[in-house]
Amino acid sequence: MNALIFNAPVLLIAIPLLGAFAVPLIGRISVPLRRIFTGLIALLTTACAGLVAAHVFTSAAPITYVLGGMATLPLGMHFPIRIILEVDGMSAFMVILTALVLITAIFYSFPYWRRRSGGNMYEALFLLLGAGIFGMELTGDLFNFFVFLEITSIAACGLIGFRAWQGKSQEAAFKTMTLYTVSGLFVLLAIGLLYGEYDGLNIAYLAAHIGGSMVDKIALGLLLTALAMKAGAVPMHMWAPDAYGEAPAPIAAVLVANSQASLYGLFRVLFTLYGLTISVTALGWILITLALLTIFVGVTMALIQSDIKRLIAYGAVSQIGYMLLGVGVGLATSAGHQPFGLVAMQGGIFHMINDAACVGLLFLSAGAVIRAAGTRNLNRMGGLGHDLPWTAVFFMIGSFALAGIPPFNGFASKLMIYESTFRYSPILAVIAILGSILLLAVFVKVFQSAFLGPRLGAPAARPSGWMFAAMGTLAVVVIAFGLFPGFFVHTIVTPAAKALWMGRDAYIGAVMGG
Amino acid sequence: MIGNFPYIIAILLVILGIYALLFKRNLIKIVIGIDLVETGVNLFLVTLGYRNSGIAPIYTYAPKAKPMVLPTPQALTLTSIVIGLATTALLLSFAIFIYRHYKTLDVNKIKELRG
Helix, strand or coil: CHHHHHHHHHHHHHHHHHHHHHHHHHHHHCHHHHHHHHHHHHHHHHHHHHHHHHHHHHCCCCEEEEECCCCCCHHHCCCCCCEEEEECHHHHHHHHHHHHHHHHHHHHHHHHCCCCCCHHHHHHHHHHHHHHHHHHHHECEHHHHHHHHHHHHHHHHHHHCCCCCCHHHHHHHHHHHHHHHHHHHHHHHHHHHHHHHHCCCEHHHHHHHCCCCHHHHHHHHHHHHHHHHHHCCCCCCCHHHHHHHHCCHHHHHHHHHHHHHHHHHHHHHHHHHHHHHCCHHHHHHHHHHHHHHHHHHHHHHHHCCCEHHHHHHHHHHHHHHHHHHHHHHHHHCCCCCCHHHHHHHHHHHHHHHHHHHHHHHHHHHHHHHHHHHCCCEHHHCCCCCCCCHHHHHHHHHHHHHHHCCCCCHHHHHHHHHHHHHHHHCHHHHHHHHHHHHHHHHHHHHHHHHHHCCCCCCCCCCCCCHHHHHHHHHHHHHHHHHHHCHHHHHHHHHHHHHHHHHCCHHHHHHHHHCC | CHHHHHHHHHHHHHHHHHHHHHHCCEHHHHHHHHHHHHHHHHHHHHHHHCCCCCECCCCCCCCCCCCECCHHHHHHHHHHHHHHHHHHHHHHHHHHHHHHHHCCCEHHHCCCCCC
16 A cells, blocks of 8 residues: 555556557457446546545655656766656645546546547547646656646647547647647747756756746746646637637546646746746736736637637636636735735635636536537527536536636635735736626526527437536536635645745755755 | 857747748648747757767767767657657648648638637
């Protein structure tokens, strides 16, 4: 058992990676067997995620895992040259989030993808994407971060363009792949700059030596642009609505988790790698500006959409803004350590998991709606509430949570963001609240046109067992996080926020010692 | 000055690639632009590890007291080239599918996804 806990961080990457390459082989033998195998891999991954999170939240310091030999260094080297996984509170939080989204999306996929061919490749790419996201969240090495970033890019774009019989999906996949690749190359260029200056790739080692020179600032600019682009922040959001809108519904849910992994990378770079060596107030305001733009553009573009998936996609883009807003205020106040800065951090980070759950729920129920209605155009669907009462309830829960209505989870995190940003600058809270109200208006419109009114044509097909179970699980999570926010903030969010906000020395010390 | 020459070339390649990405309308040319950026970054990485009159970093047969080039950037570049191959292949296959659907490679004529 101890060995299992000790090796859990690397198993979390290894299990889905192994699964991804075994799935096509098993699929050649038998399709039901392949589904059982994929389900097992997903369950094992989730169990590992739970182990990692439980271990990190109970231990005081970040845990490190050294690949390839013991932690001691050969030949009297003074800096770590091994590949290191480093898991602190923030990584553990992201791991929980990703595992939640992955397990619901894979079980939803089984009936969703049943009647189509290509299930082998679909499940293989799905598990590969999962392995990439976990890798980004666990690694303690900048170059490995780049490699996992590219793994998620390739797997995600393969899945976005999976429906090759539709021209639109190819267009979205090409666009997304172009931007993902450019952002990946920017990250690599920044890594090259940092390596050239400090002779190291380990995040803790770099953080201990970084001085804030001009080269560091150029590298930071490249990393900020690239990771904000991959997270889908306005004005680099062009790919996001296309990708979320054209990807199969469960993949859209996973893409949200993927964007948040990039956001995690951005926070890791800002708080842990650079910390106070740069002007945190200026950078905080850059994040806040990006956040306000993202909220505003996301919500207003959602208003004019008539395609249900594209509409939810813009809603998802606007939510990235709330996370950036909370963490931006946290970053701006991290030098002075004002207490409301920590609340803003908690709000922004809590909103990540809330957003993953409620946007995931919305995408999954939109998938069920599209399957039942046979169209994605809101003007041509209606009366689905008669045949899909539970899907209607799930959709309503998801949209209320997204708009920040109590007692759902979106309210809990948005309230924290409003309160703390108001203390920093009232106008921020006003814009954030305005965005939420507009979002509510958008989703009332969607609900009315999709579910209410008389039946159109023949009775619609109900979602089958696993799809229902997946949506139900996310709905339960949304309600549980909304009803008991205090418990979840205390157990998982506060360690994550503290790890970023004041855990830089602990993160460095875990690798460099002392 | 002459020592900085490879860096200038690398950055020039990156800028050329970004120019192609922004202003070219043909999908294949966009892929070429991405390849140029990638080549520029790879060249930059290799240049970082170069030492004047250095030898290959193989310990077994290395003559004493001669500088070796850094092996790490070479390993990074190798990984980056492999990843670049995968992304280029994926992008070109999307371009092929787009051509099949729309019978054109011109970005301006492919506009189902707008707004």
